């Protein structure tokens with residue numbers, strides 16, 4: 001069983017700022033992503049979070065990505081402080097994690113604030129107690145299931161169909177006690193105790209390196225802006241996925257009726273138009 005997600009659903013999740021808002025009330029996203037090897041992933045996630053519409057992004061990472069994040073987005077705050085949500089893992093490799101970083105991520109994952117867990121932090125998700133959204137692609141989902149003691153998603157080499165992906169994501173969500181965003185042309189958002197949500201990407205031009213880092217930033221921004229207002233994490237995640245797909249469709253569609261090649265940065269740049277479109281009417 002599943003439901004499909006659309007623009008109207010997204011509009012119901014997003015908060016339009018009012019005259020009573022300030023940068024803190026709009027949501028602060030804390031970001032621990034990027035590494036010496038993958039600094040670009042940090043830039044893409046931070047860029048996407050700003051472009052999705054958050055009051056503040058706090059970036060706390062290694063020197064090289066910090067310098068690149070600040071060069072791209074000087075509005076980013078690189079000092080620790082209160083946050084309404086965390087984004088961790090994009091552009092990191094668990095094999096390179098030192099003890100200090102492991103301890104810090106352990107605190108984040110044991111805290112009260114929702115955490116979006118991507119890429120190189122997914123191995124930490126099974127032990128987490130914080131409210132959780134994990135964002136695996138198919139390969140990462142298989143590894144996560146194995147860590148949770150669950151069977152491989154398919155019996156053979158064939159790519160699983162949508163129904164099998166929904167069942168597998170729902171089973172992973174129950175085992176994890178968190179929200180699973182299983183990425184693909186149709187992204188499945190599964191929660192332990194709710195019907196799965198299916199979000200169409202809208203364009204296969206989205207299949208390009210770094211678009212997952214953009215997605216994680218977009219989801220983090222929606223969660224930071226809405227979780228404190230009682231929005232369900234799965235719905236916030238689905239809204240982020242829809243905005244990401246719509247931004248890709250707008251960026252690719254701007255090149256002609258058949259679409260055209262886009263980069264992850266193009267997707268991030270189109271996020272404000274996707275948000276404005278969702279909030280229009």
Ligand SMILES: NC(=O)C1=CN([C@@H]2O[C@H](COP(=O)(O)OP(=O)(O)OC[C@H]3O[C@@H](n4cnc5c(N)ncnc54)[C@H](O)[C@@H]3O)[C@@H](O)[C@H]2O)[C@@H](O)CC1
Pocket residue numbers: 037038039040041042089090091092093119120137138139140209210211212213
């Ligand atoms: N500009 C940057 O700095 C970028 C950094 N990235 C980072 O690079 C690191 C490695 O990520 P990768 O996903 O490339 O590598 P991983 O090693 O995490 O996953 C790739 C493995 O999963 C398998 N797989 C199965 N289904 C897949 C699917 N649907 N998509 C991708 N792989 C699938 C592949 O065959 C491969 O064995 C992550 O930390 C990621 O965030 C990437 O996001 C690309 C852009």
Ligand SMILES: Nc1ncnc2c1ncn2[C@@H]1O[C@H](COP(=O)(O)OP(=O)(O)O)[C@@H](O)[C@H]1O
Pocket residue numbers: 137183184185186187201202203204205206207208209210211212213214215
């Ligand atoms: N064929 C496809 N059509 C549309 N979207 C896709 C397709 N394949 C992948 N995507 C989307 O592209 C993004 C890729 O994310 P990910 O695999 O994490 O890449 P990266 O790690 O390079 O950022 C996800 O949002 C996924 O849903």
